[in-house]
Amino acid sequence: MGTVRFSTGRETTGEEIEEASSVILHALYRLRPSAEDARDLEADGEAEVDKVRLTEFTSGLTQPTPTPTPTPTPTPTPTPTPTPTPTPTPTPTPTPTPTPTPTPTPNDEWMVAAGAQGCGCKLSPARLAEILKSLPLSHDKNVLVGSDTSDDAAVYRLTPDIAVVSTLDFFTPVVDDPYTFGQIAAANALSDVYAMGGTPLFALNIVAFPSTRLPMGVLQRILQGAQAKAEEAGVRVVGGHSIDDNEPKFGMAVTGVVHPTKVGVGAGVWFCQSWVVVVVVAGGDWKAYSDRMRGAPQVLRNVGAQVGDDLLLTKPIGTGIITTALKRGLEIEMAAIRTMTTLNDKPLTAIREVGSVHALTDVTGTSPLPLLLLLLLLPPLPQCRFGLLGHLREMAEGSEVDVEVWLDRVPMMRGAFEFAAAGVVPGGTKANLEYLAPVVNWAEGIGTVGKHLLCDAQTSGGLLIAISPDATADLIHRLASLGVECAGHIGRCTERGTGRIHVHKSEQSARSTTHTS
Numbered sequence: 001m002g003t004v005r006f007s008t009g010r011e012t013t014g015e016e017i018e019e020a021s022s023v024i025l026h027a028l029y030r031l032r033p034s035a036e037d038a039r040d041l042e043a044d045g046e047a048e049v050d051k052v053r054l055t056e057f058t059s060g061l062t063q064p065t066p067t068p069t070p071t072p073t074p075t076p077t078p079t080p081t082p083t084p085t086p087t088p089t090p091t092p093t094p095t096p097t098p099t100p101t102p103t104p105t106p107n108d109e110w111m112v113a114a115g116a117q118g119c120g121c122k123l124s125p126a127r128l129a130e131i132l133k134s135l136p137l138s139h140d141k142n143v144l145v146g147s148d149t150s151d152d153a154a155v156y157r158l159t160p161d162i163a164v165v166s167t168l169d170f171f172t173p174v175v176d177d178p179y180t181f182g183q184i185a186a187a188n189a190l191s192d193v194y195a196m197g198g199t200p201l202f203a204l205n206i207v208a209f210p211s212t213r214l215p216m217g218v219l220q221r222i223l224q225g226a227q228a229k230a231e232e233a234g235v236r237v238v239g240g241h242s243i244d245d246n247e248p249k250f251g252m253a254v255t256g257v258v259h260p261t262k263v264g265v266g267a268g269v270w271f272c273q274s275w276v277v278v279v280v281v282a283g284g285d286w287k288a289y290s291d292r293m294r295g296a297p298q299v300l301r302n303v304g305a306q307v308g309d310d311l312l313l314t315k316p317i318g319t320g321i322i323t324t325a326l327k328r329g330l331e332i333e334m335a336a337i338r339t340m341t342t343l344n345d346k347p348l349t350a351i352r353e354v355g356s357v358h359a360l361t362d363v364t365g366t367s368p369l370p371l372l373l374l375l376l377l378l379p380p381l382p383q384c385r386f387g388l389l390g391h392l393r394e395m396a397e398g399s400e401v402d403v404e405v406w407l408d409r410v411p412m413m414r415g416a417f418e419f420a421a422a423g424v425v426p427g428g429t430k431a432n433l434e435y436l437a438p439v440v441n442w443a444e445g446i447g448t449v450g451k452h453l454l455c456d457a458q459t460s461g462g463l464l465i466a467i468s469p470d471a472t473a474d475l476i477h478r479l480a481s482l483g484v485e486c487a488g489h490i491g492r493c494t495e496r497g498t499g500r501i502h503v504h505k506s507e508q509s510a511r512s513t514t515h516t517s
Contacts, residue, residue, distance in 0.1 A: 144260055145196070145301065153192040155258065163260035165198035170206045170251020174323040174459050175337060178218045182225025182250060183341040188364055188460035189252035190233055194344040195362035195463060197300035197352075198258035203230055205240025208249035222250050233343055300351070302361035302391075303398030305466035309358055311403065311491040312475065314347040314484055315339055315462025317363070317388050318416025318453060324426045325419045336413045339486075340460040347463045347487070350478040356471035359399060363391050363461035387432045387455045389501055391464055393439055397499030399466070404502040404510055405491040407450050416456075420449045428457040440501045443509065454503065462486075466493060 144163055145155035153167035169189040173181045186203070193200040205226065209219050230237050235254070322336045344362060351357050388410070396403045419425075432455035442451065467475055472489060479487040494502070504510035 153196045153198070155196060155198075155260070157260045161259060163258050165193050165196050165200075165256040165258050166254070167192035168206065168251065168253035170208075170249050171459070172247060172249050174319070174340070175326060178221035179225035180337055180341065182222040182227075183229040184337075184460050185222075185250045186226040186229035186233075186252055187341055187343050189254050190230070190235065191344045191362045191364055191460060191463075193254050193256040194348045195300070195302075195360055196256075196258060197348065197360065198256040200233060200235045200254050200256040202236045202238045203252040203254045205237060205242075206249075206251045206253060207240060207242035208245035208247070209242065210246055210248060211244050213246075214248065218248070222248075226250070226252065229341065229343070233345055300357060300360040302395050303359055305359040305395055305399035305401055305403075305493050306468075307401055307493055307495055308469055309401075309466040309493040310469050310472040310489055311392070311405070311493070312465040312467060312472065312487055313363065313388070313411060313462055313490050314344065314465070314479065314487045315342070315363070316411035316413045316416075316486050317456055317458060317461065318413035318420075319459045319461065320387070320426045320429050320457040321416045321419050321424055321453070322413055323459065325415070325424045328424060330419070330424070333414050336415065339413060342460075344463050346482040346484055347465075347479060350475055350482055350484070351463075351465065354467075354471055354475045354478055356468040357465055357475075358468065359395050359466040361391050361395055361464050363388050363464050364458050387429065387457050388461075388464070389436050389440060389454050389503075390432055392501060393436060393499055395464065395466065396493070396497075396501065399493070400496060400498070401493040402495050402497030402500045402502070403491055403493050404504060405454070406504055406507045406510065407446060407454070408506045409488050409490045410454065411486045411488040411490075412453060416453060417449060420452050420456075425452050426457060429455055432457060436501075439499060440503060443502075443504045445505060446503060450503075 140156075142157040143154070144157050145153070153165050155163050155165050157163045167189065169192065170185065171188075174184060175181050189203065190200050205223065207219065207223075211219075227237050230252075237252075240252075316339060319336070319340055322332050326332050351360065389405070392403060392405070429452050433451055436455060465475070469492070476487055476489065502510075
């Protein structure tokens with residue numbers, strides 16, 4: 001049995017209501033399959049799929065006991081005689097129920113209070129550029145990774161053998177359970193350090209919370225979820241900062257270490273989008289620590305892909321569409337939640353062991369475009385939150401290669417295609433598609449649904465890897481042995497170029513497909 005609900009608000013349009021009706025009908029067919037469909041699902045082993053029920057928060061928090069409604073005494077039926085109607089016996093006033101401890105509001109209020117979800121709430125590069133262009137750049141030879149290539153985190157060299165990797169990321173809720181939201185936010189922030197080839201050490205919480213609108217128990221569960229995920233990664237949460245705000249936001253600033261060898265120097269230090277340089281110098285025996293770091297992995301960048309490299313993706317896409325469905329009151333499969341709470345540490349372990357990786361980035365959030373492009377070359381941009389093709393565009397352009405993607409090889413979350421087909425697509429995803437139009441060639445026959453999926457704004461996504469083709473099979477095998485089952489070989493770097501992306505239905509059709517812009 002399932003529940004489908006569409007909530008209207010002051011700004012709800014007729015078009016949105018019409019779109020929601022289509023979504024509800026589609027969900028109804030999914031929730032009430034025919035007998036034949038049920039047999040097919042059972043045969044496929046899908047009959048027992050866990051669902052996320054969109055009810056109230058039940059994460060161990062006390063629910064209020066409802067006050068009993070007094071039963072009124074029925075009024076006797078008057079008779080034809082002039083005898084007066086008897087006066088009903090008054091019902092005794094029930095004893096007042098003690099006021100319960102405040103509980104979290106239902107999921108619809110929690111999600112609506114947040115506005116745009118997850119990485120879809122971030123500021124667009126165009127708007128940010130208007131502010132940043134008036135600020136002077138700062139140069140430091142020890143800044144190994146700055147804003148020049150829109151990388152996932154900043155890297156600052158402390159000694160010849162030690163570099164600090166630092167990132168921060170926070171956003172509004174993407175799910176209706178606060179504990180799970182904390183886990184997703186922590187996994188998302190940690191991912192940027194993994195994407196640089198670094199080892200995360202400690203984290204600071206970033207909290208904005210509407211204390212007058214939501215019970216503090218909600219914040220407690222967010223912090224508990226984040227800490228549990230950080231401990232899973234071997235990361236210590238050592239403090240943080242909080243403010244009172246009109247909508248809930250949460251994230252982390254994460255600091256890690258990496259060996260600085262073979263990293264370009266001279267990039268400008270810049271406060272950009274989802275990261276900021278943070279250097280922490282503490283007391284201790286730096287020489288001893290330096291000795292330990294000499295065998296550490298080197299920094300991996302989102303540039304450096306070579307012609308002929310294969311492209312691999314370690315998580316399915318579709319989180320933007322899935323979380324939009326969640327906010328609209330539709331049921332989603334638990335597998336989607338598990339994907340967003342999964343760390344990217346195991347893929348990094350496999351990458352370190354196999355080697356031959358030339359470029360690496362995580363498909364999550366919004367990465368700032370190169371500053372000079374923003375300020376000097378590009379016209380005003382729509383509000384873009386990237387996605388698989390957005391991050392691939394950065395990698396390809398920075399590496400000066402053109403790439404091809406095979407749609408049938410891209411792993412996707414179950415339910416994402418159906419929701420997209422029903423029109424459950426966030427605005428950020430549509431903006432991504434518009435923004436990327438000049439650099440993407442779509443093969444004939446690829447419809448709007450496929451385009452939206454590849455441009456879908458992601459939260460806590462997987463790693464996008466450019467690897468030498470002779471190491472692809474070894475890496476996929478090692479990923480599988482570590483439990484990363486969704487890794488997909490999704491395309492390749494085809495030739496030297498300017499970062500153009502050619503999307504095909506399949507690898508086979510790539511050899512004979514006509515493209516459209």
